[in-house]
Amino acid sequence: MQIDLFFRKLLEKIALYLNKGAKYIYCFPQEKRVVDWFAVQGDKTLRLNYDLNEFSIVFDLGGFEGQWTSDIFSMYCCKIHVFEPVKTFADKIEKRFIKNTKIIVHQFGLSNVNKETEIFIDADSSSAFKGKISSEDIEDINLVKAIDFIKNHNIKYIDLIKINIEGGEYDLLEHLIESGFIQNINNIQVQFHDFMPDAVMKMANIQEELSKTHFLTYQYPFVWENWKKNDCKSPR
16 A cells, blocks of 8 residues: 555656646747746846945836836935836826836936837737737827936936836847946846747847946846846945
C-alpha cells in the first residue's frame, strides 16, 4: 500500500511538471518572455528598487492609471512628472494625485518632435503605432519634443525615467542619445515592443549606444530592462 501511494504521488508530480513544460513549449513567444519576469515578480521588485530619495526627479512615460507612479512615490517621496497623452487616462491620474504637489501630470507624450497625431485606445496597450481597433477607439493627442520640455522646465538631471509608450520608445531614445541628454539620466527603465518594423535591429542599435554611457542592471528582452549610468552620481 505504501509503495502504491509513493508511486501515485510520484506520477502526480511528474504529470504536473510535464503539464507546466507543455504550457511553456506551446505558448506564444510573447507569453514565454514573461515567464521568467513573473518568476522574479519583476513588477514588484526590479521595477521599483532604485537608489532614490525625496529630492530625486522621476519621469513616468506612459502613465496609464498611475500605479507605477504611486508605488515609486510611496517608497521614495520623490518628484514625479507623469506623461499620459490619452485624456481619459490623464484625467484619472490627475484626480488620483490631486492633493499631491510632487506628482505633476502632463496630458501629452514625449517624443523626438513636436506634433499632433492619433492614438488607438486599448487600455495599457494604447499606441500611436499599432493599427486601430475601430473608428471609435481613435483619439487625437499631442507629442512634445523631449529636449524642448527638459530645457523649458530647467531640468538638468533625471534620476529615473520609465518608458512604456508602445512603440514610441525607439524615436524617443534615439533623440535623447543624439541630443546628449542621455548622459544626464541615471536609470532608464524601458519596455521595447516587437510590433514595430525592424524592432530587433532598432533595439540592438539603441542598446549599443546606451552601452557607451550606461550598463544593464537587468534585462528581459521585450519585457523590461534597465540601464544605469556608468559611475553615476546624482547631484542631489
